[in-house]
Amino acid sequence: MKLSLKKKIILIMALTLVSAIVLIAIADYFRIQRDITNEHLKDARDIRAMLMATRRIYHHQFLDSGLPLNDKTLGFLPAHALTRISIDFPNWSESGMSFNNVSDRPRNLTQSADELELEAMDWFRANPDAHERLISFRNKQGRFSYHYSTPIYVERYCLKCHGNEQDAPSTIAKHYNTAFNYKEGDLRGLLSIKLPSEEISTILWRELVTEAVIYLFPLLIALGLLFLLLERNILRHLRNLNNASAKIANGDFSIRLPTTVEDELGHTIIAFNIMVNALGEREREQQFLHEKAEYARRQMEAVLNNTTSLIYIKDLEGRYKFINRQFEILFHISNEEIHDKTVAELFPPEQAEFMHSNDIKVIAEDKAVEVEEVIRQDDGIHTYLSIKFPLKSTTGETYAICGISTDITVRIQMERTASKQAAIWQSLMSSTTEAIFGLASDGICTFCNPAALQMLGYKNTTELVGKKLHPLVHAHHANGKEYPHTICRMQHAIKTGQVLKVEDEVLWRADGNCIPVIYRVTPIYDADKVTGAVITCEDITEHLATQRENEQRMEELEQFNRLAVGRELKMIELKKEINALLHEQGKDPRYHLH
Known part of the structure; x- marks a missing residue:
């Protein structure tokens, strides 16, 4: 039977009284x-x-x-x-x-x-x-x-x-x-x-009884006073401490005890209040950490259950211990159902053997392994890029394997499509006679086709690609005057995002000669942001020569036309005079003029 402190004190005092009386007796x-x-x-x-x-x-x-x-x-x-x-x-x-x-x-x-x-x-x-x-x-x-x-x-x-x-x-x-x-x-x-x-x-015995009676009453009074002193100065405060401790145990850290005494018990109460303050602060910190951990857990749970990747954990024997929701959906199995199952129980033998060999490799090498794994699903064969890595305990021992497998089937198809498109693009770039450059927003040449190399007199793309294009081919006007990069119309088109056509500038060849060109600047956008431009240009040297020849011929034709027109005007005046004379004679006009 458990006794309260008060009962223990009463019992101790009673035993003390009896012991004192016995010892005195x-x-x-x-x-x-x-x-x-x-x-x-x-x-x-x-x-x-x-x-x-x-x-x-x-x-x-x-x-x-x-x-x-x-x-x-x-x-x-x-x-x-x-x-x-x-x-x-x-x-x-x-x-x-x-x-x-x-x-x-x-x-x-x-x-x-x-x-x-x-x-x-x-x-x-x-x-x-x-x-x-x-x-x-x-x-x-x-x-x-x-x-x-x-x-x-x-x-x-x-x-x-x-x-x-x-x-x-x-x-x-x-x-x-x-x-x-x-x-x-x-x-x-x-x-x-x-x-x-x-x-x-x-x-x-007569003397003993007499002295026992004499000593009994003072002892009873002394013990009674001692009990009252204990009740007032100790037990009452201990009850308060006990009640406050019960409230703290229930999570109430606002409780504080009054410090009305300055003895050891008062110091204990002060220490208790300090402890409550510390516990309250620690509780708030733990609550904050708990909320933070819960928030992180929910975030992690949201990530795990909403990612399109497959996430799973296996023990060192290859038994599944956890799968995320995407895994459950794709393979129609729950966490509870897959628990302690192996890949051999879920996938065809050849696939299971390959996946298990990758797990063994992770354990043997004790590091992450990246591998492509082919898995048959309801809609056909899918290729997954799997990253598998060891999970370690606080002592550094590997106790499980975690895997993150991302379906790259579409990406592979897109890469194949992109490869075909790149081949077509490369064929187009190689077959066109128009010079084509790629220019980044910082003026770096990103690509050029063979026609561009031929037009500018370069032998290899490395002489242009990766280098600032303006200092190489666009730094001067036709008359040799410097053309500053700050006012370059190619760069201006990239900054403004406008399509620009220029017909009055030259580009400089590798041999130091310039050629007249017509170029068009078409900005390249990435999420509404201009990241560069495609420049198509044409050498118009022959075109200008033909133009000059055509202009000379036009001038000669215009001179001849002027002579012919003058003679025609004189004939018209003569016909008008003849018509006027016939009109005066009352005759019909001979010439019909329009």
């Missing part, structure tokens, strides 16, 4: 236990001090009193009296505490050391520098108690009764046959004090 438990134990240890020490002081004082008092040691006075000895006092002590105290002088060599059975006390004596013998011992143990009823013990060492005055048996008082020797032959400093026994732990446990 444990610490208090050991502290209180230590304090109570120390208190009981102090009491045990005080009891031991009182008992040992009483024992020593009364022992010395008995010895110094001079009282005879007999059966009646034996009980006054502290060693004997202390046992009787320990037996009577529970009648005066309800604490459960007990004490006694015990020994591993007792003279009275009531002073016999039990197992715990014998263990203590062994411990003191092993640790002679120790003055006391406090341990916990479980009594016969199964309850825990404490055992406090201190060693009783033989002092000098003790040797009167516990030294050599021959030196002991007769009463002692009479009543006891043990506990003799001790030396000063020997461990005689223990002062054994047993403290019940029930009282200690009762006090301990």
Whole structure:
């Protein structure tokens, strides 16, 4: 089960509270236990001090009193009296505490050391520098108690009764046959004090409960204040961050968080706002790139699906992975249907084998290959110019082949037609006696026929084609005066796009002589733009000679005509006079004049 941050904080705070109470309780438990134990240890020490002081004082008092040691006075000895006092002590105290002088060599059975006390004596013998011992143990009823013990060492005055048996008082020797032959400093026994732990446990738990109650309320208040502080300064801002993050996840990058605090969380909020700004900017950039990529994809899709070329992709085994719409239309197969098919499944064997060999060549040479491929379609055989090239991954490895095949059947037919027309044109150019030039808009000669070479005295077309024509054949007038290119009427016709006929200029031959010509300039248009002109010209040298001869003959005929006309006019005048005389005589006119 997933917990929210608030629930986690509450759980952590609850665990912290419980842990704090437990730790405080444990610490208090050991502290209180230590304090109570120390208190009981102090009491045990005080009891031991009182008992040992009483024992020593009364022992010395008995010895110094001079009282005879007999059966009646034996009980006054502290060693004997202390046992009787320990037996009577529970009648005066309800604490459960007990004490006694015990020994591993007792003279009275009531002073016999039990197992715990014998263990203590062994411990003191092993640790002679120790003055006391406090341990916990479980009594016969199964309850825990404490055992406090201190060693009783033989002092000098003790040797009167516990030294050599021959030196002991007769009463002692009479009543006891043990506990003799001790030396000063020997461990005689223990002062054994047993403290019940029930009282200690009762006090301990009472103190624990009291302190737990005392600590619980301040801790609850502190944790409550801490939770309110967390709620106000952290959780509230974290909820805002969470809500803002959810809006960002939904594409809303306009969200901004208020920065009302200047602590680490405030810096986090500032960083969050900066991040949102950056994300918004990146989102806009990604949106722009996405739109650009989508636009490019649509453009590419439009190109692929609207081109008349066949576009296809094959893997390295020759299986089709993509074809464009033109391919689908021409061969009546969809992208889905052709997927993983090979050319052998679509085309006749000889065609398929040739196309597949071209694919293998692309892979082997790892470069683009251009080849003509013949494919049978519904309306007959078509020739395609195919460009096939490898497609490479980002690591540079070839993973597929792309092909672009363009139908050049019409182009081939046009080239054949153009070739025939060129042959006819060349035949016409060679057979005509009229000189023909091609002139580009920059004055370069683009072609000339044999008649032009012959007329101008050149042997090869390379002497004119590709060179500026004006400086070679048109740079001067007939009188030798320079004819600038800027006012050349051939160039003027190209610039204006007008058909022009010129009859009063000369062209200069390769031998340096000029010939009179008549030339016609016909502009060549390409999309309403003049790109040059065709110039047809004719050598009119003989024509001019004939013209001059004809003019001379005409002049002679006109002179003769003038003489004949004069005589005719005189005859008409004479006839008019004869007619007038006959009219006066009343006769009809002889001559009919019109």
